[in-house]
Amino acid sequence: MTPQHLDEKIEPLYQEVLQRNPGETEFHQAVREVLESLGPVLVKHPEYTERKIIERICEPERQIIFRVPWQDDKGQVQINRGFRVEFNSALGPYKGGLRFHPSVYLGIIKFLGFEQIFKNSLTGMPIGGGKGGSDFDPKGKSDDEIMRFCQSFMTELYRHLGEHTDVPAGDIGVGGREIGYLFGQYKRITNRYEAGVLTGKGLHYGGSLVRTEATGYGATYFVNEMLKARGESFEGKTCIVSGSGNVAIYTIEKIHELGGKCVACSDSNGVIYHQQGLDLELIKQLKEVERRRIKDYTEFHPDAKYVGNGNIWEIACQVAMPSATQNEINGNDAKKLINNGCMAVGEGANMPTTPEGIKVFLEAGIAYGPGKAANAGGVATSALEMQQNACRDSWSFEFTEKKLEEIMIGIHKACFETAEEYGYPGNYVVGANIAGFIKVANAMVAQGLI
Numbered sequence: 335m336t337p338q339h340l341d342e343k344i345e346p347l348y349q350e351v352l353q354r355n356p357g358e359t360e361f362h363q364a365v366r367e368v369l370e371s372l373g374p375v376l377v378k379h380p381e382y383t384e385r386k387i388i389e390r391i392c393e394p395e396r397q398i399i400f401r402v403p404w405q406d407d408k409g410q411v412q413i414n415r416g417f418r419v420e421f422n423s424a425l426g427p428y429k430g431g432l433r434f435h436p437s438v439y440l441g442i443i444k445f446l447g448f449e450q451i452f453k454n455s456l457t458g459m460p461i462g463g464g465k466g467g468s469d470f471d472p473k474g475k476s477d478d479e480i481m482r483f484c485q486s487f488m489t490e491l492y493r494h495l496g497e498h499t500d501v502p503a504g505d506i507g508v509g510g511r512e513i514g515y516l517f518g519q520y521k522r523i524t525n526r527y528e529a530g531v532l533t534g535k536g537l538h539y540g541g542s543l544v545r546t547e548a549t550g551y552g553a554t555y556f557v558n559e560m561l562k563a564r565g566e567s568f569e570g571k572t573c574i575v576s577g578s579g580n581v582a583i584y585t586i587e588k589i590h591e592l593g594g595k596c597v598a599c600s601d602s603n604g605v606i607y608h609q610q611g612l613d614l615e616l617i618k619q620l621k622e623v624e625r626r627r628i629k630d631y632t633e634f635h636p637d638a639k640y641v642g643n644g645n646i647w648e649i650a651c652q653v654a655m656p657s658a659t660q661n662e663i664n665g666n667d668a669k670k671l672i673n674n675g676c677m678a679v680g681e682g683a684n685m686p687t688t689p690e691g692i693k694v695f696l697e698a699g700i701a702y703g704p705g706k707a708a709n710a711g712g713v714a715t716s717a718l719e720m721q722q723n724a725c726r727d728s729w730s731f732e733f734t735e736k737k738l739e740e741i742m743i744g745i746h747k748a749c750f751e752t753a754e755e756y757g758y759p760g761n762y763v764v765g766a767n768i769a770g771f772i773k774v775a776n777a778m779v780a781q782g783l784i
């Protein structure tokens with residue numbers, strides 16, 4: 335069902351990636367996962383080998399690392415590190431989010447930027463791949479501190495951005511508030527109201543309806559398509575969603591709309607289990623408005639159970655949608671999910687399943703939708719935001735959501751059909767990697783040796 339090994343022509347290329355990027359384990363993992371799918375592509379396309387497309391695609395076009403000094407509320411000077419990796423612009427301006435989290439280092443940004451190339455290609459929109467962020471920890475910071483940090487971050491980054499050059503968005507730790515501060519500083523420095531330079535903006539200054547919901551809604555549409563392909567639906571299914579941030583919240587919302595029942599979610603401290611179904615309005619209030627911990631859910635629902643440092647994947651479900659962070663499902667977690675009757679996994683988060691976990695899912699033959707396909711609805715809607723900014727228009731919620739749904743159905747179709755064409759029916763990993771890669775590779779061949 336799956337290659338899970340490197341073709342003999344590709345193995346030396348992977349070894350070179352390891353040597354050239356020492357210590358960047360997440361980047362190695364993301365590269366290996368794509369390269370494992372590409373053996374049969376090189377057989378059909380010898381021009382990719384001649385033009386060294388794989389070697390070029392694994393080397394970012396540009397990597398920017400910078401100092402971000404800022405002052406906290408006590409007047410103390412703080413220093414963080416900022417990153418922007420402009421990975422590949424074959425299909426359009428670099429596009430990808432900014433992550434603010436203490437775990438951020440170059441290897442995390444490069445894994446995210448690398449995946450973004452293929453994800454953006456799958457959307458069918460004209461966007462290249464990039465990613466950025468900082469090791470800044472927004473947890474516990476005041477609004478003023480967040481603003482000062484964002485202003486300092488943008489004071490360096492602005493020179494590398496532009497609506498036709500590089501267009502960042504949000505990711506972990508970067509939501510509407512941060513995008514607002516970043517946009518304000520960009521506008522101030524450049525003296526340009528260039529709405530298309532950032533996406534995820536507020537609705538009153540150039541944002542798009544559905545962008546907030548897009549990644550979660552899109553991931554749920556993708557799982558719905560995988561279920562349909564097996565004659566199934568969300569109706570009556572018990573689901574679990576890890577995380578309780580932007581992606582998790584709107585995944586839960588769409589699951590409920592499609593007739594599923596979501597019984598568990600989490601944050602980095604612990605897990606909430608609520609057998610009768612999660613109270614989403616409460617989660618929105620706790621997380622989006624009051625920025626509290628998920629533990630507080632039990633204050634309002636004493637019949638729910640909170641487990642500090644718990645493992646959400648031990649809870650029985652038919653559909654699991656990891657929506658927190660990378661490598662949150664290991665091989666053992668995957669086995670537990672399968673043994674408890676899980677039939678579909680859709681990744682809202684980026685690379686949430688370890689290679690061992692992926693192997694378990696593929697060998698069990700369940701519907702497994704990898705992040706670069708399943709969570710592409712967020713960046714696709716960012717591209718819709720750019721379209722609206724370019725023609726100074728704003729579309730209705732219904733119109734934009736319809737477009738998102740069509741894009742997700744299209745991504746599912748491309749992955750499904752490509753997997754079949756290359757002899758791995760039902761394997762969305764192979765389908766996503768090959769379909770995403772070929773478009774970028776063809777554009778790189780056409781654009782010459784740059």
Ligand SMILES: NC(=O)c1ccc[n+]([C@@H]2O[C@H](COP(=O)([O-])OP(=O)(O)OC[C@H]3O[C@@H](n4cnc5c(N)ncnc54)[C@H](O)[C@@H]3O)[C@@H](O)[C@H]2O)c1
Nearest residue numbers: 505506507549577578579580581601602658659683684712
């Ligand atoms: N926001 C988007 O549009 C978008 C698009 C595609 C993919 N993603 C991916 O989705 C995932 C979630 O992003 P988000 O935008 O919802 O971020 P967010 O900051 O809104 O929420 C992140 C959630 O994950 C939890 N979390 C973070 N680190 C954790 C850890 N180490 N252990 C356990 N829980 C942890 C947090 O507590 C929070 O509930 C990330 O992998 C991100 O790259 C986001």
